[in-house]
Amino acid sequence: MVVKKAIKKVQKNTEDGARRALIEDLFFDFNRSRSxxxxxxxxxxxxxxVGSVIGGTLVIALVVWLLSWLTDIPGGFGDFIQYIVDTVQNTQSP
Structure with missing residues (x-):
């Protein structure tokens, strides 16, 4: 029982080592130097x-644009949305 576990462990370590060596060879084939x-x-x-900043800006602009369509809803909800849109637009303009 102990011998079988030891053999399996050695085989697993050998397979892991072979995988690591293969990955290392592939890495050094594509990248010649650390620099x-x-x-x-x-x-x-x-x-x-840069992509994250541009994407975030577009998402925020889209949300504000969609919220500006909802300002005509009666019952106070439209006023709240108008307040949010005005706040966002005032913080953008100095």
Missing amino acids: QVYWMNFVRGIFFG
């Missing part, structure tokens, strides 16, 4: 940040 990896990660981070 190239750092540069690619830096550029990727810049694009991710």
Whole structure:
């Protein structure tokens, strides 16, 4: 029983080691130097940040635009939405 567990553990470690070696070989085939990896990660981070800001701006603009359509609802709800739209528009203009 103990021997079987030991054999399974060795086989699993060997398989994991082979997988790691294969992944490492593939990584070094695509990336020749660490500086190239750092540069690619830096550029990727810049694009991710800029894309997040642009996406967030578009989502907020869309929400405000949709809320502005709901200002004509009677019963106080429209007044509340108008207050939100006015507040957002006043914070955008200096």
